[in-house]
Amino acid sequence: xxxxxMAAVAASAALAVSMAACGDSGGDGTGSExxxxxxxxFEAGTTMAELSEAGTMTVGTKFDQPGFGLQGLDGEPAGFxxxxxxxxxxxxxxxxxxxxxxxxxxxxxxxxxxxxxxxxVVATYTINPARKxxxxxxxxxxxxxxxxxxxxxxxxxxGPESFEAGDKKVCSAQGSTPAENIQEYLxxxxxxxxxxxxxxxxxxALRGGQVDAVTTDNVILLGFIADNEGDFKLAxxxxxxxxxxxxxxxxxxxxxxxxxxxxxxxYEDGSYAQxxxxxAGEFDDNTPTGPAVDRY
Amino acid sequence: xxxxxxxxxxxxxxxWLTLQLCVLSATGALxxxxxxxxxxxxxxxxxxxxxxxxxxxLRNVPLTVVMFFSAFGLPALGxxxxxxxxxxxxxVFSRLGIDLPYFRFAIIALSVYTGAFVCEAxxxxxxxxxxxxxxxxxxxxxxxxxxxxxxxxxxxxKAAIVPLGSVIIAMIKNxxxxxxxxxxxxxxxxxxxLTSALGEPIIPVFVGISIGFLIMTVPLGLLLDRVxxxxxxxx
Numbered sequence: 285x286x287x288x289x290m291a292a293v294a295a296s297a298a299l300a301v302s303m304a305a306c307g308d309s310g311g312d313g314t315g316s317e318x319x320x321x322x323x324x325x326f327e328a329g330t331t332m333a334e335l336s337e338a339g340t341m342t343v344g345t346k347f348d349q350p351g352f353g354l355q356g357l358d359g360e361p362a363g364f365x366x367x368x369x370x371x372x373x374x375x376x377x378x379x380x381x382x383x384x385x386x387x388x389x390x391x392x393x394x395x396x397x398x399x400x401x402x403x404x405v406v407a408t409y410t411i412n413p414a415r416k417x418x419x420x421x422x423x424x425x426x427x428x429x430x431x432x433x434x435x436x437x438x439x440x441x442x443g444p445e446s447f448e449a450g451d452k453k454v455c456s457a458q459g460s461t462p463a464e465n466i467q468e469y470l471x472x473x474x475x476x477x478x479x480x481x482x483x484x485x486x487x488x489a490l491r492g493g494q495v496d497a498v499t500t501d502n503v504i505l506l507g508f509i510a511d512n513e514g515d516f517k518l519a520x521x522x523x524x525x526x527x528x529x530x531x532x533x534x535x536x537x538x539x540x541x542x543x544x545x546x547x548x549x550x551y552e553d554g555s556y557a558q559x560x561x562x563x564a565g566e567f568d569d570n571t572p573t574g575p576a577v578d579r580y
Numbered sequence: 581x582x583x584x585x586x587x588x589x590x591x592x593x594x595x596w597l598t599l600q601l602c603v604l605s606a607t608g609a610l611x612x613x614x615x616x617x618x619x620x621x622x623x624x625x626x627x628x629x630x631x632x633x634x635x636x637x638l639r640n641v642p643l644t645v646v647m648f649f650s651a652f653g654l655p656a657l658g659x660x661x662x663x664x665x666x667x668x669x670x671x672v673f674s675r676l677g678i679d680l681p682y683f684r685f686a687i688i689a690l691s692v693y694t695g696a697f698v699c700e701a702x703x704x705x706x707x708x709x710x711x712x713x714x715x716x717x718x719x720x721x722x723x724x725x726x727x728x729x730x731x732x733x734x735x736x737x738k739a740a741i742v743p744l745g746s747v748i749i750a751m752i753k754n755x756x757x758x759x760x761x762x763x764x765x766x767x768x769x770x771x772x773x774l775t776s777a778l779g780e781p782i783i784p785v786f787v788g789i790s791i792g793f794l795i796m797t798v799p800l801g802l803l804l805d806r807v808x809x810x811x812x813x814x815x
Contacts, residue, residue: 453680458760458772475678478762479769485652489762492655494681 318380319371319555331539335403336377343369344388344402344531350507351564352408361385365406367559368425368530368550372404375546394418397533404543405531408503411578420536421529422543424575425556429522430462431502433509435490436517441497443520444469447476453495455479455486462500465524483508491515501526503564510567527575544577583780584788594770595792600673601686601766602752602796608691609751610744613698620703623724631699638696643689643754650689651682651761661688682762690758694751701747705740706732738811745804749797756793767792 326333335341345365346353352363370380388396388407396402397419408428411421432454434441446452450471455478456463463479470476478495480486486498487508498505502522509516532540550556551574560571584591619631638646654661661684670677676684709732717731759769771789774780 458769459775463773474675474765475680477764478680478682479764479773480762481760485762488652489655492652494655494660494762 319374321374321379322377324375324377327538330542331403331536332376332542339378340382340384341373341376341378341403342384342386342401343373344386344393344396344405344407345369346389346407347385347387349408349503350510351567352503353406354507355387362563364426364560364563365408367563368556369404369406371550371555371559372406372530372543372546375542375549393531397531400533403532407531408501409529409531410526411529415531419531419534420540421578422532422540423529423547423577424527425530425547425577426528426572427575428501428503428526428528430465430499430524430526431505431522432519433490433498433505433516434496434519436515438496438519441519444499444523446519447471447497450476452476452497453478454497454499455489455495456499457481457483457486460500466499487512487516502568506564506567527578529578541579544579547574547577550574581784581787583774583784587774587780590770590774591767591788591792593765594767594789595795597675597763597766598752598755598758598768598792599796600675601683601690601755601758601763604673604676604687605690605694605751605755606748608687609694609698609748612691612695614702616695616699617702617706618728620699621706635696635699638693639700641693643693643757646693647686647689647757647761650685650692654685654688655681661685664688680762682764683758686755686758686761686763689761690751690755694747694754697747697750698744701743702736702740704743705736705738708739709735741804741808741811745801749800752796752800753793 324332324336326336343366345361345363347355347361349363349365353361353365354363355361366385369383373380373383386396386402388402388405390407393405393407393409394415397405405419409415409421410428411424415421432441432444440446441452444466447454447466447469448471453476454466454470456466458479458481463477467473467477478486478489480489483498483500483504486495489495490498491512497519498508498516502518505516505518509518530543532543547556550559556574557571565571616631616634619627620635622628622631660681662681664684664687665677676687713731713735714727717727722730755766756768759766759772763769767789771785774785775782
């Protein structure tokens with residue numbers, strides 16, 4: 285009995301593995317196709333040569349950011365950041381299947397790079413001077429910004445200026461930069477501002493009508509719009525700039541230049557726009573034209 | 581400790597809002613608690629069960645959950661707690677009257693939750709009244725209400741002062757939770773704002789917040805001690 289049960293377990297495990305394999309070959313469910321892999325050659329001793337030689341690379345990304353990096357049921361993240369990583373890997377001669385993804389939550393992104401646990405970080409990573417002290421940024425490859433989300437049937441809010449009159453109420457997360465930014469536009473924070481620990485509660489408050497708007501980075505709002513089909517929309521234009529860069533280890537200038545070159549190349553050949561349309565573009569029609577990279 | 585000086589207005593504003601929240605919630609809790617206590621000792625069994633059920637449920641559900649139901653359950657039921665926008669009161673406590681209901685939700689949650697503990701404090705006071713008092717009152721023909729009003733409750737209040745004081749002090753400390761359920765500008769929310777968004781050091785900020793709560797609780801404790809000393813039941 286014991287042997288046959290083990291055999292059954294083994295058989296079902298094998299079945300599961302083969303089914304998982306089938307799932308992989310069937311595509312990653314985002315509608316994107318993996319980029320063609322280049323066969324480049326690099327100067328010996330550079331990071332590019334090392335990675336190209338190894339045929340694999342480790343990418344830090346978000347696992348909880350719809351549209352940019354969201355871990356699916358198959359365990360692989362999918363989104364615009366992931367597509368950008370795949371395009372960079374392809375230029376290094378690394379197939380999309382050979383990329384290993386590591387979750388890179390906001391608090392530990394610098395540590396991941398400093399401790400060599402990832403080769404690059406593509407994780408809605410805003411370039412700022414404090415971070416540049418510890419790591420280097422290629423890019424930016426996308427400029428996000430603070431935006432306002434309202435109920436679909438509400439046309440009365442057209443931007444942050446709509447809050448100056450003092451009759452509109454807005455929700456954001458406690459201690460966040462967007463919560464600070466919006467206060468400049470409020471007539472009276474006590475009467476107009478609600479703060480919660482997580483944005484989901486803001487979404488509930490917006491749905492229930494306790495507030496008229498939710499504000500934070502547009503990529504987070506786009507995720508909520510996608511999750512609550514038809515209930516919410518963006519109002520007006522984004523009113524701050526958050527340039528997203530690709531984090532590399534401090535001082536690896538050759539690698540940073542290579543990624544910048546790659547970004548300029550994919551802007552040109554259309555694979556950048558295609559990456560957007562197959563991911564975040566599903567809920568934001570405004571396909572970005574790649575922002576000018578900052579070769580500092 | 582520079583943050584205490586630089587952001588003194590934030591601490592003062594937070595203190596005022598938390599104080600308002602506590603005064604209103606304490607009033608609500610005392611009203612609810614007394615009413616439930618009367619239910620619990622009433623001669624009508626279904627009312628007793630109702631009071632017992634209220635205390636059992638509210639005393640055993642975490643305040644976070646009560647807060648959550650108040651802040652997200654009431655709107656789902658279609659109520660913004662507008663019955664608390666009492667005209668005269670909202671001119672004194674301006675947060676009561678504005679369109680954002682989270683201050684009112686916090687009052688409801690704190691009152692309803694603390695009411696269960698107030699009920700038990702009062703009931704302990706009632707139990708401390710010698711049974712002979714109530715029996716004598718009944719013997720001279722007082723009704724249940726008269727009995728409570730003139731004989732039992734006046735004595736029960738005195739015996740209940742100490743446990744009631746502990747309950748209200750616990751409520752003041754519990755009010756820190758309101759800042760996490762949409763009440764902007766109270767002490768706990770101010771602390772969050774100063775440390776996360778403005779990047780102030782954590783320890784001085786929380787020293788300031790602690791001082792704010794001590795200003796509310798320590799004098800209350802001393803006051804209750806004095807009241808107890810002066811009005812204690814003479815036996």
